[in-house]
Amino acid sequence: MRLTKNKIVAVVGASADPEKYGNKILNTLKVKGVKVYPVNPKADCIGGLRVWHSLKELPEKPDIISIVVPPAVSLQIVEQAKELGFDNLWFQPGSFDEQVIKKAESLNLNIEIEACILVAAISL
Numbered sequence: 320m321r322l323t324k325n326k327i328v329a330v331v332g333a334s335a336d337p338e339k340y341g342n343k344i345l346n347t348l349k350v351k352g353v354k355v356y357p358v359n360p361k362a363d364c365i366g367g368l369r370v371w372h373s374l375k376e377l378p379e380k381p382d383i384i385s386i387v388v389p390p391a392v393s394l395q396i397v398e399q400a401k402e403l404g405f406d407n408l409w410f411q412p413g414s415f416d417e418q419v420i421k422k423a424e425s426l427n428l429n430i431e432i433e434a435c436i437l438v439a440a441i442s443l
Contacts, residue, residue, distance in 0.1 A: 320429055320431045322353070322383065322436060322439040322440060322443065323443070324351065324443055326382040327354045327379060327380070327381045327382050328348055328355050328356070328381055328382065328385055328436075329356045329357075329358050329381040329385065329405075330344055330348070330357050330358060330385045330387065331359075331384055331385065331386050331387065332388040332414070333357030333359045333362070333370060334359065334362075334387075339387075340387050340411060341388075342365070342366075344385055344387060344440070345357050345365065345366065345368075346366055347437055347441065349366065349368070351440050352443070353440065356368075356371055356381060357371065358371050358377070360372045360373065374396070374399050374403055374405065375399070380404070381405060382407060383409050384400055384407065384408050385409045385411065385436045386408060386409065386410050387411045388414055390414065390418070393410065393414050396408075397419060397423045398426075401428060406428055406429050407429045407430075407431075408423060408428055408429070408430050408431070409430075409431040409436045410431065411436065411437075412435060415432060420432065
C-alpha cells in the first residue's frame with residue numbers, strides 16, 4: 320500500500336490532543352496536502368476539520384483508513400470497513416494484535432502493519 324498526495328485518508332482515532340498520534344498523523348497528512356477525514360465518535364471539529372463520528376458517515380470512499388485506536392476498537396473497524404467496501408487498512412503501532420490481523424486477513428482486506436503512516440507522510 321502506498322501513500323501519495325492524491326489519496327483520500329480517513330484517520331480513525333483522530334484526536335485534538337497534540338501529544339497523541341491521532342493528532343500528529345492527521346495534521347501531517349493535512350499539511351502534506353493529503354485529503355483527510357478525521358473519524359472520532361466523541362469530537363465534532365479537530366484542527367478546523369469537521370470530524371466524522373463513524374466510517375458510515377464519510378462523504379466519500381477513502382483510499383486508506385489509518386487506524387490509531389486500541390486493538391479492541393480496531394476489530395470493530397475491520398468489520399465496518401469490510402461492510403462498507405473499504406479495502407485498505409493501515410494499522411499504526413499499538414492499534415492491532417493477532418486477533419485483529421487474523422480478522423482482516425480472513426476478510427481479504429489489504430493491510431499495512433510494518434510501517435507507520437506518519438513516517439510515510441513525512442516523505443511526501
